[in-house]
Amino acid sequence: MTTTAPSLPQNHPLVSGLTAEAPLLNQYRGGRSASGEPAAPRRRPVWFMRQAGRSLPEYRRLREGTTMLDACLNPEMAAEITCQPVRRHDVDAAIFFSDIVIPLRLAGVEVEIQPGVGPVLRSPVRTAADVAALPEIDEVAFAPITEAVQRTVEQLGSTPLIGFAGAPFTLAAYMVEGRPSRDHLGPRTMMHADPETWNALAGWAARASGAFMRAQLQAGASAAQLFDSWAGSLGREDYQAHVLPHSAAALDHVAGLGAPLVHFGTGTSEILDLMRTAGADVVGIDYRLSLQEATRRLGPQTPLQGNIDPAYLTADWPVLERHVRKVIDDGAQAAGHVLNLGHGVPPETDPQVLTRVVELIHSIDPAPAAEAAAGQPGAGGAGTGQAGAGPSAAEGA
Numbered sequence: 001m002t003t004t005a006p007s008l009p010q011n012h013p014l015v016s017g018l019t020a021e022a023p024l025l026n027q028y029r030g031g032r033s034a035s036g037e038p039a040a041p042r043r044r045p046v047w048f049m050r051q052a053g054r055s056l057p058e059y060r061r062l063r064e065g066t067t068m069l070d071a072c073l074n075p076e077m078a079a080e081i082t083c084q085p086v087r088r089h090d091v092d093a094a095i096f097f098s099d100i101v102i103p104l105r106l107a108g109v110e111v112e113i114q115p116g117v118g119p120v121l122r123s124p125v126r127t128a129a130d131v132a133a134l135p136e137i138d139e140v141a142f143a144p145i146t147e148a149v150q151r152t153v154e155q156l157g158s159t160p161l162i163g164f165a166g167a168p169f170t171l172a173a174y175m176v177e178g179r180p181s182r183d184h185l186g187p188r189t190m191m192h193a194d195p196e197t198w199n200a201l202a203g204w205a206a207r208a209s210g211a212f213m214r215a216q217l218q219a220g221a222s223a224a225q226l227f228d229s230w231a232g233s234l235g236r237e238d239y240q241a242h243v244l245p246h247s248a249a250a251l252d253h254v255a256g257l258g259a260p261l262v263h264f265g266t267g268t269s270e271i272l273d274l275m276r277t278a279g280a281d282v283v284g285i286d287y288r289l290s291l292q293e294a295t296r297r298l299g300p301q302t303p304l305q306g307n308i309d310p311a312y313l314t315a316d317w318p319v320l321e322r323h324v325r326k327v328i329d330d331g332a333q334a335a336g337h338v339l340n341l342g343h344g345v346p347p348e349t350d351p352q353v354l355t356r357v358v359e360l361i362h363s364i365d366p367a368p369a370a371e372a373a374a375g376q377p378g379a380g381g382a383g384t385g386q387a388g389a390g391p392s393a394a395e396g397a
Helices: 023-028 057-063 068-072 075-089 102-107 128-132 139-156 168-177 185-193 195-219 236-252 269-276 291-298 310-314 317-330 351-363 367-373
Strands: 111-114 118-121 161-166 223-228 261-265 282-284
Touching: 023 223, 057 075, 068 075, 068 102, 068 111, 075 139, 075 351, 102 139, 102 168, 102 195, 118 168, 128 195, 139 161, 139 195, 161 168, 161 195, 168 185, 168 195, 168 223, 168 236, 185 195, 185 236, 195 223, 195 236, 223 236, 236 261, 236 269, 261 269, 269 282, 269 291, 291 317, 310 317, 310 351, 317 351
Parallel strands: 161 223, 223 261, 261 282
Antiparallel strands: 111 118
16 A cells, blocks of 8 residues: 655755755766756765764764664754764765664664664564554654754755665564574564564564654655665565565655665675565665676666675775776666665774775766766776876875
8 A cells, every 4th residue: 555655845955956966866866867867967976874973983972971872862963973974074975873773762662772782672572462562653753853854954955865764674673583683583483484473563664664764854854775684684585475565665655755765785686676676766785796787687777876895995995996996887887876885884994994985986087977877889987087096095094
């Protein structure tokens, strides 16, 4: 059943035009302007998952003495953390600082982020009675999220904010296990042993995640990403039968708003084609699959996001630079390509390295990629032309 999403307010950055022509949104639209005309972005867009926090000393200073979830629900703090990497790295988008279990907390489910462990629920959800007892989220509960997004957008100006939510399978997996798991045996067992309870739980998670994304978009985010961190633990049949419908339901909450939607999962190379049907405009690719192969599987009409391997961030600069250039070349045949990591920023990453990667990406002319995606002869990628020279190995970090 289609969820009718209210339209964006008139002062929204997409509606007012403030972010409409941002390089990020150009590539999310497949290399097109807001009016739908083919257009190259003014520079190659890049942002990093988990760029807000973790590796930044200013983030660690601000977070001292505050729990993760309390920081997420402090609008002033969340806005400041969201903007920190944009100021430091000059990335082309901010990713809203929050956590996928925030909808659980807002619904009244007792959950905490334990350092070194991850999300831990006081009472796992494992029976039909447990699911039936889950409260639905009142939209009023999203007030701190709305305020945080509004504060963030005021500071970002023409730089887009990306909202996000955890995909129903990932959120439900935490709820069944009660904490992070290696094999997600609990939710996978529930799918087969008690499919009715599984569908009820995943349906609840889809509503929670969908409402979370909708709150962020209506408050000012210019795009949204659905993260399915654990979908890679599933086979194709299980994903298609037990997970895909719920991911589609979550995305349906924000369909038709006019904001681009991204669907990303880790270890999901063998189900990318299924993920593409869930309703997002862009597919995120992790580091396990080349963007060339992703384009072959999904078709050149599908914009991609990714997929710099985080393992290269501690390599010598010439090694990292070659890898980044190869990722750009590999993504040249897709309709659009936003540079990102094939997973999140590791906490030990030197922030200066990320800044240098951004400078390199911005130094490479975006026009050849746009020509290649359009099928024009003679188009080259990052390895051609002098525009891609970028910072020398002696500069920067």
